[in-house]
Amino acid sequence: MKWSKTFMVLLGMVLISSVCLAQVKDTLTAIHSRRSVRHYTGQPVSKKDLETLVKAGMAAPTAMDKRPWAFVIVTDEAILKKLAEGLPSSKMIVQAKSAIVVCGVMTKAGWGEAREFWVQDCSAASQNILLAAEAMGLGAVWTGMYPSHQRVEYVQKVLGIPREVIPLNVIAVGLPTGEDRPKDKFDPTNIHWEKW
DSSP states (O other): OHHHHHHHHHHHHHHHHHHHHHHHHHHHHHHHHOOBOOOBOOOOOOHHHHHHHHHHHHTSOOGGGOOOEEEEEEOOHHHHHHHHHHOGGGTTHHHHOOEEEEEEETTTSOSGGGGGHHHHHHHHHHHHHHHHHHHTTOEEEEEEOTTOHHHHHHHHHHHTOOTTEEEEEEEEEEOBOSOOOOOOOOOGGGOOSSOO
8 A cells, every 4th residue: 555655646746747847848839939920810819818918918027026017908990000000110910900018107116226127027028928929829029119209109199098107019919820930049159158
């Protein structure tokens, strides 16, 4: 009886290890297959999937746990077209059928020099959204707004975003056509061990 209990414990540990290794592989696969998708089928993304993406964004690390972010999910065709009119790098949001605008909320940001951590926090949230989209079989591309005052003000105006909330980016989200391919960006010359 003692051997069978020990065997079951060991078997359980092996199974747990296998599941953990599979999750790591899935995460690495998503990271290395992520690509900037600019070509979409035009099929809409479900509200549930968009909420899942934003939930992934909110799981990002954040300095001092400030969470100085807010997300505007846009699926209304007229609003997407209006955004695309004033944002040349975001034209694909119309075909994608949805966009997530990642914003920094200055009233939630830190103080003094720490105030600028909002950019890092919202960038981490944006990367989580991009990786989650890849893992879910969706396509996404980050189009930058901040620090361009013209773009920031345009997005604020179109979406009714208050002045103390700064749109960092507009992320197009949709079903990819498959035209866009991931790039191998690994370059060993960018690695320095111990010292520069």
